[in-house]
Amino acid sequence: MTPPPEPTAELRRRVERVAASFRRLLGRPLLPGAGADTWSALWHAPAVIVAHGTEGDPVFFYGNRLAxxxxxMDFAAFTRLPSRCSAEPMARAERERLLQRVxxxxxxDDYAGVRISASGRRxxxxxAVVWNLLDADGTQHGQAATFGRWMPLG
Structure with missing residues (x-):
């Protein structure tokens, strides 16, 4: 898997918000000992990390190498994907209830569910931990998720 293109300043800010919001809401770092380069730390994290914005049909703006x-998918394709499309159509109502709860x-910090890859692999x-992306003023900028446990299905 090739790394994403060099991030813009805006994308770096959004990814930093992923880590900062996690710390603010959960009271612990997303990646203990991550250092100053949040972009690199999240990209190389030993867990999946994804985030989407606040569009009417939210689109992923970030997925790390494991995601x-x-x-x-490659970074360009993933960051065009509406996040609802990461779940099978029959699981989307469940996913929507989850996001409303978040x-x-x-x-x-207790989510479990079925997802689907670009090739249809379930x-x-x-x-999974799913959290709101909030700035220091409490304005919501989307939601993010991380998980380190998954298993292939049938």
Missing amino acids: LELFE SRDGYI FRIEQ
């Missing part, structure tokens, strides 16, 4: 491998509570994620 791209799991979803079988919007209400700030985060959840996998179940477990113990």
Whole structure:
């Protein structure tokens, strides 16, 4: 898997917000000992990290190398994908309930569900943390998720 193109300043800010929001909401770092280069740390993280914006049909703006491998996409394709399309059509109502719960509570740390890759390969994620992306003023900029456990399905 090739790395994403050199990030713009705006994309770097958004990715930094992913880590800062996690720390603010959960009271611990997303990546303990990550250092100053958030972009590189998240890209090389030993867990999947994804994030989407606040569009009417939210689109992923970030997926780290592990996410791209799991979803079988390159960075350009992944960052054009509406996040709802990461779930099978029959699982989208469940996913929507999850995102409403995150919007209400700030985060959840117990999500499990089935996702689908670009080739149609299904996998179940477990113990996922999903959280709101908030700036220092509390303005919401999207949602993010991380998980380190998944298993292929049939």
